Amino acid sequence: MGLSTGFRSTLVFLFDVVAVLVAWAGAFLIRFNFDWPIPVDRAIWVGVLPLVIAQLIACRWAGLYRGMWIFASLPDLKRVLKAVFFSGAVLLLLTVLVRDYVVVPRSIVLLYPLLLLLIMGGGRAAWRMWKEYRMYGDVRGKGKPVVVVGAGTAGAMLVRELGRSAEWQVVALADDDRSKWGLEISGRRVEGGADKLVEIMRHYNARHVILAMPSARAEVLQRITKIASEAGAHLFTVPGLGELMSGRVAINMMRPVKIEDLLGRESVHIDNLNVQAMLTGKRILVTGAGGSIGSELCRQLSRFSPACIVLFESSEFALYMIEQWFMEHRPEIKVLSLAGDVKDKQRLIEVFTSLRPHVVFHAAAYKHVPLMEVGNAWQAVRNNVLGTLNVxxxxQRFGTERFVLISTDKAVNPTNVMGATKRLAEMVCEVLHCHSSDDGTRFQMVRFGNVLGSTGSVIPKFQAQIAHGGPVTVTDPEITRYFMSIPEAAQLVLQAAAMGNGGEVFVLDMGEPVKIVDMARNMIRLSGFTEDDIRIEFTGLRPGEKLYEELLADSEETLETPHPKLRIVRSRSVSEGFYSELQEWLTSKDSVSDDVVRDQLKHWIPEYKPMKI
Structure with a gap:
């Protein structure tokens, strides 16, 4: 049973009083070579009461009784130093005031503060060491041997925290900074650089590696991951700097390294004030609200206190899942869950009539390239183009302030039906914006590439294939794609919406393209396997697939924006008569064959070059 706060403070105060007495007497004993009686013993008794009073005032002023000794650390040492400095100043003043009556040797003025600091600081440190030994002494040295890569601040914090863990035993560290080699952190030696990781693991019989480098570049992480994986290590990493600084997580909350960690996507910073001005107190409609991007948009929107978020989704299960998330995590946000299809014009009119949303994010789309290419081309047109036109x-009719279309890099120089229909949807919005009044709806488009972990994307597919023992199927050894995280994409969509004046096509900075085969290899290693265990099989490009994606068409240029990860595209002008021809085609009641769809798309999008199937 723990001591009460008041009783604990009394004990600490009594310790400090004893420290004053011992330091004061000890200073005289040292000065006179431990001879007793001391020639100036009168000085001892004269100084006791003033110094005890000064100590009480100094300790209160320094806040010494707020700290817990079991967690005594550098801030506590600073408080002790402040109290000792105050006591030393009082002693100096006392020697000046009583020099005509009592002789206080000058060496005492130096010896007393030093002894007081040693007793007060040392007592607290000794108590912490004793308590930690009582609490953690029996678990130290019994966990799984682990090598920590990174001997910086995060590595030091991690070694200290894992010293209290029964699960882990840090046996050594590795760091590429040569100046740290041979040094120790909490008794654990920095044995060398990451290139020596295999030797270090073998020497200490360790099978686990923890990356304690939350701010390291992607190429550094990839190199170390490759070395550790080839050595058969189980690889973990610590939380990022942003999470650590926010206090949401602790340094010892490790997790396995994920493929996202190796792609080098930096955290996104958006202008929250402008986004808040656009969203706070507004009614917001999100189509495709249960999809990968739509659901993350809804989660991000909830941060800005909207009056209401309307979840519009054709999939009952997806709608249920995002509704449940709000009920569990953001019950204070008013949410309306509406089932509906963007191709259903009457349903949309019903929703807009009753709710009159201020802002619309249109994320509903068919986006799987091979599926839409064969047998579903007309359905892709109806969903991606007619659906966009309807919403x-x-x-425009019901006075929405902003309409934001979620587009794709596949709309650039498209070679597939899906990409061409998304480019056509962009053109629809450009035409509608041109016909809007100055105070009418602002239409904006945002293009980006693949998002990590989205439904139907390559990462969940590879994970499932690895779980089943392979093979991992890659279409072509040279195929590359751009990737960003779903939260990053959603935040940049909000930023683009807030800064746009209407009519712009925004392009997100997707970083460097990634070879899919390299991603497959990394995922195999991170799963604890080698390519001998799980082979990679090349299957050939699927219908409509390109070897690489582009973010700009040949005829497009970009303009800078205030945000470093957003640019504005100067797209080519839309041909006269496009809008009326398109409406007539979309209202056709007969099904249209894939070939006819492609021919018509080529008519409106000259850069569309369909692949031969």
């Missing part, structure tokens, strides 16, 4: 015209 956009409702937004």
């Amino acid at each position: 956009a015209r409702c937004a």
